Amino acid sequence: MCAVTNARLHLVLMLALxxxxxxxxxxxxxxxxRVFTANMTGNVVILGMALAGGDDLPVAGPLIALAGFMLGAAIGGRVLRRAAPGWTHLSTTTFGATGVLSVLLGVAAMVEPPHEGEVWGFVVTALLSIAMGLQAAAARRIAVKDVTTVVVTSTLTGLAADSRLAGGTGENWARRALAxxxxxxxxxxxxxxxxxxGEAGVGIGMLVAGVLALVVATVGHWRREPVAV
Known part of the structure; x- marks a missing residue:
């Protein structure tokens, strides 16, 4: 598969994630x-307001999410540290782990819905944040420009700063807008x-997201670059 085709495929897969x-x-x-398990900027802002005395804002949830995300990203970084550039079997493993965790959590949450302030809710938050940290680390390794899969602040900045209105060329505007x-x-x-x-909605959402992540992992694995021998 040529490099251009690989790049387009990776772009589509990262946009799906x-x-x-x-x-x-x-x-x-x-x-x-009110916990973000992928967008850590949101958690930091919520935590800062809560610590400053903001009314009825959570502290434990954002802290757990931050710790879980960093742990997941650290695990993903370590797994992929020596991987070759592009999509490898380790990329499949990492993205697949994100999908499996999300699916399992989704099924479990449908059986036993998590509630605010309960231990099970914190467990779901922690594990889901680990899954999203893994995804972010794997996406960073694939390195599709402007598509991190977990945040769009930098994408919006690039979209505006490089636009023709700002005197730029408008490079990559389509992928940025799509993200x-x-x-x-x-x-x-x-x-x-x-x-x-209803109560099963949290689980259904995680299940749907997990299945889509597994589809991405499967397609990326099937179409990955051949390993040189």
Whole structure:
């Protein structure tokens, strides 16, 4: 497979994971006591306001999410440290682990819905954050420009700063805009799944996101670059 085709495939797969991130963060924020399990900037801001005395803002959830995400990213970084550039079997393993964790948590949360302030809710937050840390580390290794899968602040900055309005060339505007639209759409889907699923909505959202992540891992594995011998 030529390098251009590989790059396009990786872009599509990372955009798909960006969509799943929107789902995950929506069900986390709305169903797990206002906690982001992928967007750590949001957790830091919530935690800062809570520590400053903000009314009815969570502390334990954001702290657990931050610790879990960093642990997941550290594990992913260590696993992928010596991997060759591009998509390797270790990329498949890491993205697959994200999908498996999300699916298992989704099924478990459908059987026993997590509630705010309960131990089970904190366990779900921790494990889901680990999964998203793994995804972020693996996506960083794939290194698709402007698509981190977990945040879009830098993507929005690039979209605006490099636009023709700002005197730039508008380079990569389509992928940047798609990343923003897809995380937005994912959040909308996550919110709808919560509304439709009731108490099981958190689990359904994680299950849907996990299945999509497994599809991404499978397609990336099938179409990965051949290993030189």
């Amino acid at each position: 960006t969509f799943t991130t929107g789902i995950i963060d929506a069900v986390g924020y709305l169903g797990l006591d 923003v639209v897809l995380i937005l759409a994912g959040a909308g889907v996550g919110a709808l799944l919560l509304q439709a699923g």
